[in-house]
Amino acid sequence: MTKSEKTNIRQSRELKKIGIITSGGDAPGMNAAIRAVTRAAIYNKLEVVGINHGYKGMVDADFRPLSSRDVSGILQQGGTILKTARCAEFRTKEGREKAYQNLQKAEIDALVVIGGDGSFTGALIFSKEFNIPIVGIPGTIDNDIYGTEYTIGYDTALNTVVQAVDKIKDTAASHGRIFFIEVMGREAGLLALNSGIAIGAEVILIPESTKDKEVFERYISKGYKRKKTSGIVVIAEGDKMGGAIKLAEKAQQENPDLEIRVSILGHMQRGGSPTAKDRIVATRIGIAAIEALLDDQQSIMIGLRNNRITHVPFSKAVRLKNSIDTDLLNMQEIINI
Incomplete structure (x- = not known):
């Protein structure tokens, strides 16, 4: 399939159905994000498909529909109900082509990817190759993704x-x-x-x-x-x-x-039940992810700066790193005199 053919398919299809995946290391609050994305999508008359086991689930077509009831009672749960896994096949062009064809058969128009910089690297490549809208939600306990002051789970x-x-x-x-x-x-x-x-x-x-x-x-x-x-x-x-x-x-x-x-x-x-902060941030960013897709955004991550929602291109999120505040290191030296 040529690039122009993929572009025409995307332009001719109205946003009706989205897929959600969790990828990379799990982080407390991922389930809160899944819940927010699902319910925000349903609120906006979109169908929602959960993709199990991250990118592996895309390659294997391991999909399941998600309703508002399906995400009830998961707000306080650690881990991810969609599971996560490594997928060597997705790192190949052939594997990504297979994943794309599976999305097409399931009539999934866009993706929300919850994960870290490795997950966003895969999303960036996939979006470029197949012109599918993807919005990322930062979920990692390291809090090290460029463009956001906070990542879910930290x-x-x-x-x-x-x-x-x-x-x-x-x-x-x-x-x-x-x-x-x-x-x-x-x-x-x-x-x-x-x-x-x-x-x-x-x-x-x-x-x-x-x-x-x-x-x-x-x-x-x-x-x-x-x-x-x-x-x-x-x-x-x-x-x-x-x-x-x-x-x-x-x-x-x-x-x-x-x-x-x-x-x-x-x-x-x-592990463990997410704190109130992680639940609130996950809910805010999850809703913002759906709003971004409805606003025709593509290949971006939803972040927080000065407690306000921001949009960060995947290209920056995966290429740059957050720096450590040197004042914190100096403070440590002072306090232990």
Whole structure:
């Protein structure tokens, strides 16, 4: 099928039916977004199709209709009722062609993709190849997508980390131990940075910092021994010095007199009932996604700036990254004097 033929198909078809997918890592609040998109679409006389297992479901034609009743009672649920999965086939031209043909057979005119930058990269390529309108909703606990101050799931994950570490601090204080706590953030350290500040960590190690080695070694060699109390070191999994296990082993070898323990919070950070903030933001952005499609928007992500809805081209959302506020790093240094 040529590009002009695809364009003519799109121009000749009025927006009547939309598909929703959740892709990439799950995040609390995705179900709230599914609910908002579904009900906003139905309110505007559109049919809604849920696509199971992300892009894999598009390739496999794993579709199901969604009614207002189908999304009742999911607002408070973590995870995603549409499931998510990796799909190597969708990364090929042939796989995307198969997905497009499945959408055509199901008479799906447009897509709402809930996910992170990897999901939006796939959406951008797919939209360019087949001229299908796609609007993205940012859902990732890392809060690292360019063009939005907030991504769905971040507030819940942040509170999950804080609650877990508050409990760990109790046992750390009882035994006078240093705990090395690893949180998610392979390429972005905002979750580690803000959770570390919130729980009063002595050291916070993130991929974006250039002073990690200096700060870490200063604390281990002098800071802890001077205070002679328990300690908390929060480490983003993608920190350049290595993960919590590697750093703890190094610190223990160089300081055999210290009592060091490691706690990797892992996937518990992605789960749980979403906070009020995540539910509200997901609802706002979900409704805005439908409004954007009705306004003939294409290849954009719905974001928040200064608490106002914004439209960000996929090309910017996937190419650029949010930067860490250096004031937060300076604040951490001041507060732990």
